[in-house]
Amino acid sequence: MLKRFLIFLKRELQLTYDIPIILMDDVDFAKSIAAFGVISKENVIHLSIVNRHPMDIFRTLAHEFVHYKQHMEKGVDRSPKAGSPTENQANAKAGEIMRKYGSIHPELFDLMPIR
Secondary structure, eight states, X not given: OHHHHHHHHHHHTTOOSOOOEEEEOOTTHHHHHTSSEEEXXXXXXXXXXXXXXXXXXXXXXXXXXXXXXXXXXXXXXXXXSTTOHHHXXXXXXXXXXXXXXXXXXXGGGGSOOBO
């Protein structure tokens, strides 16, 4: 499922390169960063997967991919503050991507959360 989503996501964002992703199977990870995903200074995406629905995981991944594209292609400052222009853009684009993906794959909404 993740590989199929990544192909779709990269096409939507017009990315031709791979982005390092680390799946975090640690219940304390999200608490420690106060979020379900983060992009490190080394441009590695860390993504919490514990007790989450796959579509929610994909939305977080899309959000972080938008940040990656912002950082790599625009040199945008990394502002994690809610309401900042970079956060608003990442939230909006991730929502748009998930609406498209959900309409193509409605069966994914029937899945159970991971763990």
